[in-house]
Amino acid sequence: MNANQVMDLYNEYVMANYTRKKLVIKKAKGSWVYSADGKKYLDFFPGWAVSGIGYCHQRVVKAVQRQAAKIMHVSNNYYNEVQGQLAQKLSLNSFGGKVFFCNSGAEANEGAFKLARAYGNPKRYEVITMQGSFHGRTLACTAATGQDKCKLGFEPLPEGFKSIPFNDKNVLKEAVSDKTAAIMIELIQGEGGIKVAESNYVRFIRELCDEKNMLFIVDEVQTGMGRTGKLFAYQHYGIEPDIITLAKSLGGGMPIGAMIAQKKIAGTLRPGMHASTFGGNPIACAGALGVLEAIEKEQLLKNTVQMGTLLKNEMIKLKGKYPIIKQVRGIGLMLGMEIIVNAPKAYDYCFAKGLLINCTQGNTLRIMPSMTVTEKEIKIAMEILEEAISKC
Numbered sequence: 001m002n003a004n005q006v007m008d009l010y011n012e013y014v015m016a017n018y019t020r021k022k023l024v025i026k027k028a029k030g031s032w033v034y035s036a037d038g039k040k041y042l043d044f045f046p047g048w049a050v051s052g053i054g055y056c057h058q059r060v061v062k063a064v065q066r067q068a069a070k071i072m073h074v075s076n077n078y079y080n081e082v083q084g085q086l087a088q089k090l091s092l093n094s095f096g097g098k099v100f101f102c103n104s105g106a107e108a109n110e111g112a113f114k115l116a117r118a119y120g121n122p123k124r125y126e127v128i129t130m131q132g133s134f135h136g137r138t139l140a141c142t143a144a145t146g147q148d149k150c151k152l153g154f155e156p157l158p159e160g161f162k163s164i165p166f167n168d169k170n171v172l173k174e175a176v177s178d179k180t181a182a183i184m185i186e187l188i189q190g191e192g193g194i195k196v197a198e199s200n201y202v203r204f205i206r207e208l209c210d211e212k213n214m215l216f217i218v219d220e221v222q223t224g225m226g227r228t229g230k231l232f233a234y235q236h237y238g239i240e241p242d243i244i245t246l247a248k249s250l251g252g253g254m255p256i257g258a259m260i261a262q263k264k265i266a267g268t269l270r271p272g273m274h275a276s277t278f279g280g281n282p283i284a285c286a287g288a289l290g291v292l293e294a295i296e297k298e299q300l301l302k303n304t305v306q307m308g309t310l311l312k313n314e315m316i317k318l319k320g321k322y323p324i325i326k327q328v329r330g331i332g333l334m335l336g337m338e339i340i341v342n343a344p345k346a347y348d349y350c351f352a353k354g355l356l357i358n359c360t361q362g363n364t365l366r367i368m369p370s371m372t373v374t375e376k377e378i379k380i381a382m383e384i385l386e387e388a389i390s391k392c
């Protein structure tokens, strides 16, 4: 099929709830995607952070192929070794908690809300979130998301969510009541424009939650699985949350989500209270085990720190040259460049020149290459990005 034929199929049969660039992707490898019309693109925003270790990583491909030939699905009234093995790896590499598996970030967050409500039951049900946050598209996640534009047209939303200004201790203290079950944050707001949580704010949340017996939930759907140079972003802050949620790059391209909860609260969810038919699917879990193996054996956290430093420094150099760049933000390979004018124009220019990035909040270029990215690829990307900025 040629590119036009594929786009015609979408126009006729696929719901138009996404804005799509005119790019029909046929295949991909590492940081590169190949289009149906024979073009090659350098992807510095691979799969909206799903392809965290690059496209078609051999360890993931092989693990998935092997598992598919054995058994593709095991229902959750039985046991299967890969789900157990993945839970063990996630637990031992985080805070020793227990894992609930599902299929997406929104579903992982829903699980966290239900666990928090069950824990706080009967008095506490409210979850405090941050303005500018993004937590997913289900009704509860939409209610939790701190951006009005996501809520428009979907009211009335589920009750019990309140968004407050990010990084403001006093407001948070005021917002907590005897109904508050949990406080939830992204340590780096992704959709919100790469806004980083301050260390003293995060420590303050931990202390407040301890003092008032509330749960501290960290949404690591975008920051998790090594993107910031540590396996989980909370590990930069010297605290342990009560719950973290994961998805996106967890499965190396396979759809999988997870909620990890501290052992002392995980038992709140008893049989019959929560479930997901596909949760812990063996192929998805095998993909995730492949991701963890790659991160460990190929020292991808080290590469993320090194390449992240290089890329950020290059972006800061551009800021010195072009006054339209207001700020460069982020940690590891989760970076953003806020521009005063024409960010969407810069994004379109990059696309036309074969560099895929993202533009969020109308003014921030979000740049999140794969953890396998090389110096050479960063050089190519920076040349295109500079050209784009110079044209704004």
Ligand SMILES: Cc1ncc(COP(=O)(O)O)c(C=O)c1O
Pocket (backbone or CB within 6 Å): 103, 104, 105, 106, 107, 109, 134, 135, 136, 137, 186, 190, 191, 219, 220, 221, 222, 247, 248
């Ligand atoms: C921080 C965060 N949480 C949750 C979600 C929702 O994940 P999903 O689209 O897999 O439901 C996203 C998606 O962009 C996200 O960035």
